[in-house]
Amino acid sequence: MDSRWVFGIDGGGTSARLRVESRSGELLFYGEGGSSNLRSKPRDEVLANLEGLFARAFSEGGVQPPLCEAGFAGSAGVDRPADKGPFADLVGEAFAAAALKGGAEARRGGSDAVRPAIGAGNDSEPALAGAIGGMEGILLIAGTGAIAYGRCRDGTEARAGGWGHLLGDEGSAFAVAFEALKRGIRSSEGRDLPTCLLERGLSFFGLHEAEDLLPFVYEGLDKTRVAKFAREVARARDEGDGLAAAIFEEAADSLAGLVLSVEKRLGSHIADKSLACRGGLIEGDAWLRSSLAARLAKAAPGVRLVEAKADAATGACMLARVIAESEARR
Numbered sequence: 001m002d003s004r005w006v007f008g009i010d011g012g013g014t015s016a017r018l019r020v021e022s023r024s025g026e027l028l029f030y031g032e033g034g035s036s037n038l039r040s041k042p043r044d045e046v047l048a049n050l051e052g053l054f055a056r057a058f059s060e061g062g063v064q065p066p067l068c069e070a071g072f073a074g075s076a077g078v079d080r081p082a083d084k085g086p087f088a089d090l091v092g093e094a095f096a097a098a099a100l101k102g103g104a105e106a107r108r109g110g111s112d113a114v115r116p117a118i119g120a121g122n123d124s125e126p127a128l129a130g131a132i133g134g135m136e137g138i139l140l141i142a143g144t145g146a147i148a149y150g151r152c153r154d155g156t157e158a159r160a161g162g163w164g165h166l167l168g169d170e171g172s173a174f175a176v177a178f179e180a181l182k183r184g185i186r187s188s189e190g191r192d193l194p195t196c197l198l199e200r201g202l203s204f205f206g207l208h209e210a211e212d213l214l215p216f217v218y219e220g221l222d223k224t225r226v227a228k229f230a231r232e233v234a235r236a237r238d239e240g241d242g243l244a245a246a247i248f249e250e251a252a253d254s255l256a257g258l259v260l261s262v263e264k265r266l267g268s269h270i271a272d273k274s275l276a277c278r279g280g281l282i283e284g285d286a287w288l289r290s291s292l293a294a295r296l297a298k299a300a301p302g303v304r305l306v307e308a309k310a311d312a313a314t315g316a317c318m319l320a321r322v323i324a325e326s327e328a329r330r
Helices: 043-060 081-100 124-132 173-188 197-204 210-218 223-227 230-238 242-269 286-299 312-329
Strands: 005-011 016-022 027-033 068-075 117-121 137-142 146-151 157-161 274-278
Touching: 005 043, 005 124, 005 312, 016 043, 016 312, 027 043, 043 081, 068 081, 068 124, 068 312, 081 117, 117 124, 117 312, 124 137, 124 146, 124 274, 124 312, 137 242, 146 242, 157 242, 173 197, 173 210, 173 223, 173 230, 173 242, 197 210, 197 230, 230 242, 230 286, 242 286, 274 286
Parallel strands: 005 068, 068 117, 137 274
Antiparallel strands: 005 016, 016 027, 137 146, 146 157
């Protein structure tokens, strides 16, 4: 029996997920731990979170560190090419630390022997591989934030969005919810369409009057909490609120724009233009998915919407296998 294995990490601002698979694809371990985002958490905290996940994999999954062939870690906060190497090194450090604290088998060969080949990238990269089930296609993520990412078989890649709630994330749940609050205020002053959104927003967040939004927004804004209000905006849209409908029309335009930007920049490099969608906003809203599909059918008929196949941790294991195969050819 081949006991070699690979691992994949899907990391975010709230939690990180570690998946361990045999070389043939059998699931050996899956666990969740704390955040892996170096832009929102101290390095020592991220290191401890990842080390804890690896320690659990070694003890609960029964895998031997020296037999790990490769790994891939995708995480929020790994946004620039210069971020990839340092994050891969951090993952390797966590792997080695967990291994060296294990038993004699884990320690065999010293720290160098228990550092497999590791790749790193933004969390959209393994999310694409998992959702498409391959190395080529386009992924749109529309949850708290929004980003589109595309990759071709020859390695050409492009992304649009993913700039965070201050610089971008148009079409995201946060953008929808925050726009609803802003335009709800304008409506109450007679400067926008009539709407129930301000009243619903105050009730949703447990506030008494519009002025209570000032400390709510300017004194420690919780973007995840705000994003959850997007569900109420969708409900108002479905009940006939014109302003809520206008906000979602803009969101659909923005999400289509992300996909079109990626598709255009990949150009002739991409043969398979399958598009999968991930994220709570887009996956939980049939109206938004349908509106996106209609826009893309008109502007980019070659883009084909498909159902997402697997999660990002599974995709990270797929990318780890690519690394393992590349290492074997050396």
